[in-house]
Amino acid sequence: MIDQIRNSSDLLALPQALSELLREMDKPDFSADQLANIILKDPALTGRILRMANSSFYNRLSEITTVHGAVQMLGVTTVKCLALSSSILHPEKIRAESGVEPNEYFMKVLTVAAAAEKIAARVEPEATEEAFIAGLLHDVGTMLFLYHYPDKYSKVVKKIEQGRDILEAEVDVFGVDHCDAGYHLATKWRLPEFICAAVRDHHTVGDPKDKQITNIIRLASIISPDSCGSNSSDIDQWLAEVMHMASCLSLSKDDIDTISGSLLSWTASVADYLGIDIGGHEEILIRANQQIWQAYLMVENLFRERQELNRRLLDEERTRGAVESKNVALSTLSHYLNNAAMAIYGRSQLMRISLGRGETKRVTEDLPAALDVIDSSIKKIVAVLHEIKDISPMDEVQYLNSSKAMDLDARIAKRLVRMEDSSGLVMPAEAEEYAGD
Numbered sequence: 386m387i388d389q390i391r392n393s394s395d396l397l398a399l400p401q402a403l404s405e406l407l408r409e410m411d412k413p414d415f416s417a418d419q420l421a422n423i424i425l426k427d428p429a430l431t432g433r434i435l436r437m438a439n440s441s442f443y444n445r446l447s448e449i450t451t452v453h454g455a456v457q458m459l460g461v462t463t464v465k466c467l468a469l470s471s472s473i474l475h476p477e478k479i480r481a482e483s484g485v486e487p488n489e490y491f492m493k494v495l496t497v498a499a500a501a502e503k504i505a506a507r508v509e510p511e512a513t514e515e516a517f518i519a520g521l522l523h524d525v526g527t528m529l530f531l532y533h534y535p536d537k538y539s540k541v542v543k544k545i546e547q548g549r550d551i552l553e554a555e556v557d558v559f560g561v562d563h564c565d566a567g568y569h570l571a572t573k574w575r576l577p578e579f580i581c582a583a584v585r586d587h588h589t590v591g592d593p594k595d596k597q598i599t600n601i602i603r604l605a606s607i608i609s610p611d612s613c614g615s616n617s618s619d620i621d622q623w624l625a626e627v628m629h630m631a632s633c634l635s636l637s638k639d640d641i642d643t644i645s646g647s648l649l650s651w652t653a654s655v656a657d658y659l660g661i662d663i664g665g666h667e668e669i670l671i672r673a674n675q676q677i678w679q680a681y682l683m684v685e686n687l688f689r690e691r692q693e694l695n696r697r698l699l700d701e702e703r704t705r706g707a708v709e710s711k712n713v714a715l716s717t718l719s720h721y722l723n724n725a726a727m728a729i730y731g732r733s734q735l736m737r738i739s740l741g742r743g744e745t746k747r748v749t750e751d752l753p754a755a756l757d758v759i760d761s762s763i764k765k766i767v768a769v770l771h772e773i774k775d776i777s778p779m780d781e782v783q784y785l786n787s788s789k790a791m792d793l794d795a796r797i798a799k800r801l802v803r804m805e806d807s808s809g810l811v812m813p814a815e816a817e818e819y820a821g822d
Contacts (some may be wrong), residue, residue: 389567399426402427403472407574410465417461421453433471433660434464440658463514469574470521473528474661488664490531492652493609494524495663499651500605503644508598508634516601519583525600526567528583528740530559549637552588563587564588589635604630608645653738658808660793726786 406423408417424430431452439448440453450453473485474494476487498520505516530538538557543555553561559566568585583602591600607626631641656663734756740748 386559387569390566391573402430403468406465406468410461411575417456417783418453419465421456424452424456424464429470430468430697434468436658437467437471438658463518466518466522466576466580469576470518471659471661473525473532474521474659476662478528479531480535482539483531484539485531488662490527491661492663493660494655494764495655495661496609496652497602499607499648500608500644500656501601503647504528504601504604504634504636505598506642507644508601512598512601515577515579516598518607519580519598520605522571522580523583523606524563524567525570526563526565530555530563534559549728562588580655586758591630591749593633595633597634600630600633604636605635608641608648637673649735651765653735658737689728700746772820 402423405426406420409419409423424434428681434452434455435449438459449458459467474491477493479485479487479490498517501516501520502513505513509516530541539556541551541554544557545551549557552564555562558676564587568581571581571584579596579598582596582599586595586599588607589603591603593600604627607630608622627641631637652663655661736748738751758821
């Protein structure tokens with residue numbers, strides 16, 4: 386596989402203009418004017434570069450009307466990487482036999498790019514553009530597999546569904562994982578070292594001594610959709626990985642919550658100005674609701690496991706260690722549900738984006754049902770969060786008695802009934818009147 390990557394001249398079926406660009410940039414006398422002239426040979430590529438140069442991402446005060454102007458403003462390396470990403474990020478290139486849903490896959494890729502830009506804005510503001518580009522290209526190895534070997538990749542998908550790690554599954558099928566394949570492809574294209582490193586290392590364990598952009602892409606990849614597993618042990622591992630990478634970048638839990646909460650709307654904006662199809666807002670909301678449902682199932686399983694742990698600990702000995710274990714469990718649930726609540730908030734931002742585009746009829750038709758789903762989900766999460774808050778201050782109660790722990794489902798159900806009688810959204814700080822039920 387590595388030899389094929391090194392020797393092939395048709396990797397990812399790049400447009401002729403971009404292939405010429407990659408060849409010419411290897412020459413020592415290559416200039417920005419030559420880059421602009423090559424881009425002008427491809428009208429579609431010209432349109433993408435001008436659209437990106439004038440996007441809200443770059444906050445230009447005046448419109449860029451020429452490719453030469455775009456190259457001067459963005460720089461040769463940035464234009465090269467943006468042209469490359471815009472040429473390979475196309476859902477229609479993923480064939481059905483791969484077993485991968487194109488719009489969903491590209492939404493994840495763009496979410497990593499959006500998250501990388503948001504993270505960089507907090508930890509290394511001068512590198513936000515580099516982080517964004519590295520995010521766009523971080524999964525180029527997977528794209529290579531999907532575009533050229535869709536039948537074989539369907540075997541990888543089946544192994545993942547059976548519980549195998551994605552990298553192990555790819556090595557079983559291809560003899561190499563997408564990180565190594567992407568790294569060799571990125572070096573063949575002579576992409577900047579920071580992009581090559583992000584492609585190669587985005588699944589490895591981070592270290593504070595590593596380069597900032599590499600760690601930024603690692604964290605962005607972890608907090609993107611589908612990164613958390615399907616059982617409680619996966620959730621615990623995922624949370625540990627998130628907090629480890631946050632510590633490597635000196636980010637707080639609140640920083641992660643804020644970044645996560647803005648990802649959906651920012652991803653939609655990125656898809657819009659890059660001209661990449663990730664589905665209509667109805668399709669995105671459906672996928673989001675499916676993720677919310679999966680989150681509920683995981684939280685329910687985790688809740689029951691923690692309840693059983695509490696019961697066993699109370700039956701054995703009410704020691705300091707038992708109390709600390711309960712606090713850890715409650716903290717885990719509170720953190721996870723807070724992320725879910727912030728994600729739901731992002732759904733409403735999608736509707737605002739649609740409204741901003743002038744799709745008023747469509748928004749009017751879809752808005753009531755979408756808002757009902759969002760409001761209902763948030764109320765459920767708020768109810769659970771308040772119950773967690775009610776039982777978490779261990780210094781104020783002598784013990785968490787077994788009956789209260791086992792009655793949480795009933796308490797939450799009762800609280801939701803009471804919340805339905807009120808108007809608007811009841812947040813935890815306003816819900817004290819229900820605490821005595």
